[in-house]
Amino acid sequence: MRKKVLTIAGSDSSGGAGIQADLKTFHEHGVYGISSLTTVVAMDPDNGWAHNVFPMELHTVKEQLKTAISLNINALKTGMLGSPDIITAAAEVIDQANIPVVIDPVMVCKGEDDVLHPENLESLRKTLVPRATITTPNLFEAAKLAGYRLITTVEELENAAKIIHESGAQHVLIKAGKLVDDTKATDLLYDGEQFHYIQTDNVNTSYVHGAGCSYSAAITAEIANGKSVIEAVTSAKAFITSAVKEGFPLNQYVGPVYQKAIHKEAINVKVTTK
Structure with missing residues (x-):
């Protein structure tokens, strides 16, 4: 069954991003996409x-979630949530x-400079990240979750991953x-x-809107399809590299x-474990 x-x-x-990117990615991976809008x-x-940015009312979000959960979903992902109440929901x-x-x-949002309100960041850190099979922050987000101003070295990168893992996430993927x-x-x-460094050749392009959403959506779909976390991440890395190449x-x-996934099979993904 799908x-x-x-x-x-x-x-x-x-x-380009958000639920539109997620649903396109789900479809490409052969899973049936369901959505609950937050903003x-x-x-x-x-x-x-x-x-x-126009937030949805909490009641509206909860009614969507009620619909979704009744459908016996196999996996889920979160993206932009917008408030502590929605994070709690x-x-x-x-x-x-x-x-x-x-x-x-x-x-x-890409192109915006302001981080989430402090209470939203705290809700993410304390309420949502501890429930993660895997969390997928970029460098900016990982720094905020780990309590750093910036991450500028490999040592800080690994330490941030440890801090986020200690907050409860089973796996941490820092882009x-x-x-x-x-x-x-x-x-x-x-x-x-263990630390697994997952690498592909860099694609020299500025057409990357929606890359983060699509990457995490591909991971979600692959896990739903039965792959282990590292298998899902490796496959999703090839997928998103292909997607970036076609930006x-x-x-x-x-x-x-x-x-x-036009170029997916041709993408060389190197995994180094330490």
Whole structure:
């Protein structure tokens, strides 16, 4: 039977990120996508593509989650949540469902500089991350979750992974980019015992809108399909590298990745464990 996967996230009106990216990625991985909207994000073409964020009412989010949980989902992921109350509602669904959970701790819209309000960050750290089968922060998000100002060295990268794991996440995947090797796109997967460095050749492009959402969605789908966490991450790394290679300009402001596994089989993913 086809697996059913839920995304609890925001809507990107440009179609590149958020639930739009998640649902495209789910479809490409052969799972049935279900969504619960937390926010709607619109971009103003008359004001430099400025992001305008419109949160959903808590009752509306809860009613969507009630629908989703009734469908006997096999895995779920979270993205932009927007408030401590919505984070709590997501946590309640996670506890009720008892399924694999991917927490993508989205803190800012691309192009925005402000981190989540402090109470939202604290709710992510204390309420949601401890429920994660795997959490997938980028360097900025990992620094905030670990209590660092910035992560600038490999030592800090590994220490941040340890701190986040100690907060309760079973696995921590930090998307480190060029921090380890400026010719490689490197991610660090930590399972509490070993560090797995997962690398592909760096793709020189600025068309990466939606990459984080698509990556975590691919991991979620692969776990739902029965793969182990490291197998899911390795497969998803090839998928997102392929998607980035096929990125394209949408307008003068943004270029999304293309959630299609065109080059996936040709992508060389190197895993080094220590």
